[in-house]
Amino acid sequence: MEPKTKYTMELEDDDLYDLSDVDDQFKVKQIAGWYNKDRHGNYCKDEQYAKYLYLPRNMKEVSFDLNQKHEEDVYKPQNEMKESIDSILKWVVENSTDSEGMPKSPDADFVCYRGILYQLMCVPYENKDSLRVCAIKAKGTTYLCQFFTEQNRKDRQAQAENPDMAKFTKWGHKFEHYMVSDEPGKPPDATQPMSEYEELNIVYQSMLGPHTLIYGAEIDGLTKKEDLQDLYQAKLIELKTCRQNANNYSFCRYKLIKWWAQSMLAKIDSIVVGYRNDEGMVKSLEQMRVANIPKMAKGWSAPRCVVFLRDFLSFVKHVMKDATESDVFEFVWYPGESSYSARKLPPGNNCNFLPDWFQSWLVTVPEM
Structure with a gap:
């Protein structure tokens, strides 16, 4: 019979955190590579899907209609809830080799998407969304994947059925269509068809305290053609819309913490914000430096976000120190709870997110 051991990680109050050494806690060591999703969401590597920021001369007065559509537009289903990390796993398989070209385990304690990391950073101040993370340890690396709680599913379904929420999501993607083009310096043509699946993802190798991480993050825009050849030096851009x-x-209190956490993990230089009215018309733009956002924080602390993520990863290492490749561990937190709970799931749990093709590749990787 499987042991029913349950582990907990307490969420401390702000004044109990030692925040003195936070500036040295997190560092992007290098940008290891990139990959794309094409118009239909398929993994590929093609420079044509890279987009370049185009700022109008007068950012204080613009007129972008976010309701504009094209009959060939491609939208993601509103209730789509993927529980996989297949894209970053494909990148790992293609790029994890030794000096002789033989497969090796990635040089990281953890592999995941940025989405999990930034949501974990926000947990100390989150009051709405629960967060469930499943973890599998294989050949010395722990893979993390978000799974959805029942409350997450209910909330997502409610959003899909709410015309306003669906509209806001589409507006965000349409804003990108007005702000980026296929070539640097070329004005965007927002009358052309768009696809919500197309994206450029950058792969980061970072340090957080004692932890090494590899994660993929979608990037909205670059500034010049040479950026793809030297992404570490590139000024990466995030695009956001906000009600004027x-x-x-x-x-x-609520928006900036998420914008900052997303952006600092991805070495984003600045966020271009489009201020819209209730009819979906963007009337003005603002370019916001990510480094300045913590100074604007109300009710949250950037250092605590970083320290909490560091401590959570330490908690995962502790819980999974004796884990085997067949073990799946679950880490769950609900708003209002004072601790993160963890347990090993029983066999047949339907949460083994490592696909067969990746497990076949793992067989070829030498033991650590």
Whole structure:
């Protein structure tokens, strides 16, 4: 019979955290590579899917209609909830070789998507969304994948059935269509068809305290053609929309923490914000330096976000120190709870997210 051991990680109050050494806690060591998703969401590596920021001369007065559509537009299903990390795993298989070209385990303690990391950073201040993470340890590396709680599923379904929420999502993608083009310096043509699946993903190798990480993150825009050849030096761009005249406290408390966490993990230089009205018209733009966002924070601390993620990864290592490749561990947190809980799932749990083709590749990787 499987042991029913349950582990917990307490969420401490802000004043109990030692934040003195945070500036040295997180560092992007290198950008290891990139990959794309094509118009239909298929993994590929093609420079044509890279997009370049185009800023209008007058950012204070623009007129972007986010309701504009094309009959060939491709949209993701509103209730799509993928529980996989297949794209970053494909990149790992293609790029993890030794000096003789033989397969080897990736040079990281953890492999995942950025999405898990930034959501974990926000946990100390989250009051709405639960977070469930499943983990598998193989050949010395722990792979992390988000799975959805029942509350997540109910919330996503409610959003899909709410016309306003569906509209806001589409507006965000349409804004990108107005802001980036296929060539540097070329004005975007927002009348052309768009696909919500197309994306450029950059793969990062980072250090967080004692932990090494490899993760993929979608990037909205580059600034010049040479950026793909030297992504570490590139000024990467994130694009966001926001309701104009939004409540300042709410904006600084709830939006900025997520914008900052997403962006700092991906070495984003600046966020271009499109301020829209309730009819979906963007009237003005602002370019916001990511490094300045923590100074605008209300009700949250950037250092604590970083320290919490570091401590969570230490918790995962502790819980899984004796894990085998057949073990799947679950880490769950719900708003209002004072601790993160973890347990090893029983066999037949339907949460083994490593696909057969990746497990076949793992067989060829020497033991650590």
